[in-house]
Amino acid sequence: MIFTAPHYFKDRHCGYCKDSKIDHYALQSQWNGSKDVAIDEKESILIGTQILQMSCNEYDKLINQGFRRSGKFLYKPDLLKTCCRLYTIRTSSKYLNLSKHHRKIINKFIKLIAPNLKLPAKNTFDFRNLYEAQLESKNFKTIIEPSKFTKEKFELYKKYQIRVHNDDPNDISENSFRRFLCDTPFPQEEVKGNTQQFKDLKIENWNKENKKRIGPTHELYYLDDKLIAISIMDFLPSGISSIYFIWDPDYAYLSLGTLSGLKEIQMCDKLGYDHYYLGYYIQDCEKMKYKKQFGGEILDLANEIYFPFEKVDKFLNNRLFVIGEKGQNIIQELEVENKGEPIDYEDSDFKDKELINIAEDIYGNDEISQDAEECKQILKDKYKIKVSTLTEVPNIIPGSIPIWQIIEWFENENLDLDFEVELFINGQIVDFKLRDLIPEGRGLIIDCIRIFGLELIQDSVIMVS
Ligand SMILES: [Zn+2]
Numbered sequence: 049m050i051f052t053a054p055h056y057f058k059d060r061h062c063g064y065c066k067d068s069k070i071d072h073y074a075l076q077s078q079w080n081g082s083k084d085v086a087i088d089e090k091e092s093i094l095i096g097t098q099i100l101q102m103s104c105n106e107y108d109k110l111i112n113q114g115f116r117r118s119g120k121f122l123y124k125p126d127l128l129k130t131c132c133r134l135y136t137i138r139t140s141s142k143y144l145n146l147s148k149h150h151r152k153i154i155n156k157f158i159k160l161i162a163p164n165l166k167l168p169a170k171n172t173f174d175f176r177n178l179y180e181a182q183l184e185s186k187n188f189k190t191i192i193e194p195s196k197f198t199k200e201k202f203e204l205y206k207k208y209q210i211r212v213h214n215d216d217p218n219d220i221s222e223n224s225f226r227r228f229l230c231d232t233p234f235p236q237e238e239v240k241g242n243t244q245q246f247k248d249l250k251i252e253n254w255n256k257e258n259k260k261r262i263g264p265t266h267e268l269y270y271l272d273d274k275l276i277a278i279s280i281m282d283f284l285p286s287g288i289s290s291i292y293f294i295w296d297p298d299y300a301y302l303s304l305g306t307l308s309g310l311k312e313i314q315m316c317d318k319l320g321y322d323h324y325y326l327g328y329y330i331q332d333c334e335k336m337k338y339k340k341q342f343g344g345e346i347l348d349l350a351n352e353i354y355f356p357f358e359k360v361d362k363f364l365n366n367r368l369f370v371i372g373e374k375g376q377n378i379i380q381e382l383e384v385e386n387k388g389e390p391i392d393y394e395d396s397d398f399k400d401k402e403l404i405n406i407a408e409d410i411y412g413n414d415e416i417s418q419d420a421e422e423c424k425q426i427l428k429d430k431y432k433i434k435v436s437t438l439t440e441v442p443n444i445i446p447g448s449i450p451i452w453q454i455i456e457w458f459e460n461e462n463l464d465l466d467f468e469v470e471l472f473i474n475g476q477i478v479d480f481k482l483r484d485l486i487p488e489g490r491g492l493i494i495d496c497i498r499i500f501g502l503e504l505i506q507d508s509v510i511m512v513s
Pocket of ligand 1: 065066067
């Protein structure tokens with residue numbers, strides 16, 4: 049991966065709550081009882097970086113550490129402080145519990161595209177018919193292709209943004225569309241794929257045995273040869289990640305957004321992708337309600353475990369959640385691997401246990417923040433490492449490697465000052481050892497390790513200016 053030094057972004061406009069939340073930081077003020085922390089500021093807070101190059105496999109692991117990409121920008125919210133708590137959510141056909149609403153949408157769509165398909169008798173429903181109807185349809189088809197710009201896509205995007213999101217037409221340019229939904233940080237061979245891959249992605253050829261496409265992908269929906277929707281996705285080793293969905297407002301009656309989710313869950317199943325990633329879920333955001341209706345799992349970043357929705361739903365409530373066990377004694381921040389390989393609840397130690405939310409015990413605990421501050425000082429005194437100086441990343445970020453763990457790595461020699469990094473400076477890539485750098489530079493590398501994990505940084509090039 050090649051990326052610019054990550055940065056901690058504050059004071060950002062929040063597109064989800066439109067800066068309407070006044071309870072941000074409330075968590076902290078509530079916990080530590082202090083009244084002097086700002087409780088009326090409104091901001092979305094995240095760690096972000098520009099990615100120059102990244103493989104789909106690397107991105108897959110990053111998604112499973114709570115990151116998402118927007119074009120070439122990679123980001124992860126600070127779940128402790130941001131106004132809206134953005135949780136990674138994924139599902140699969142195993143979790144899909146079709147509601148009456150879903151069935152209605154599917155039946156309406158089938159009637160339109162395959163009027164001759166025999167629907168099951170009343171009170172029965174067969175999800176497979178959604179697939180059958182598309183196979184049989186004479187007026188509906190989709191084309192799956194690489195994530196490339198076309199005028200046709202742009203025109204639909206523009207119409208959608210103006211009519212559905214009330215965007216100012218002057219703000220919508222071909223370039224903004226390109227940057228947001230066509231450009232990717234992935235290597236050319238993944239972007240382009242090959243002829244066989246796209247042949248295999250035609251619905252009539254769907255098969256679990258096919259070699260899977262890995263790469264950024266657009267699916268174009270045509271009704272009577274008119275483009276009516278575009279689904280923007282990343283096909284990744286562990287699943288398909290949904291990025292954005294554009295639909296023609298003239299076809300609002302088809303509920304294409306929900307329909308595409310159902311179609312894509314089915315596609316994952318038929319093509320043998322394990323998970324369908326729906327991006328972030330925010331419990332108190334009206335626009336996100338549809339995601340919950342697909343069922344699925346929520347990522348607990350600090351434990352690196354996916355919990356089924358119903359196990360953790362009661363803890364979300366726009367609060368930070370970290371699952372723990374009753375009676376657990378919290379003495380420090382949880383150890384984090386940050387390898388992007390979270391386990392399933394079923395395989396975790398929490399299976400069948402009574403779950404509680406221990407976020408407050410960890411992040412509302414003064415001793416733990418003091419401990420982080422002391423550890424920061426030890427890094428500085430003992431190893432001449434000044435963390436947070438260049439990145440401005442706080443001492444404590446849920447789901448990042450705690451500073452105490454970094455010190456432990458130094459003490460156990462899992463990490464030392466001979467650790468090698470590649471930096472992109474003044475137009476060229478230069479190898480450095482940690483010891484060659486000034487304390488702020490060393491701190492930057494350690495911040496990157498805290499944020500992205502040791503493994504990823506070992507194979508990365510960091511751009512510094
Ligand atoms: Zn917000």
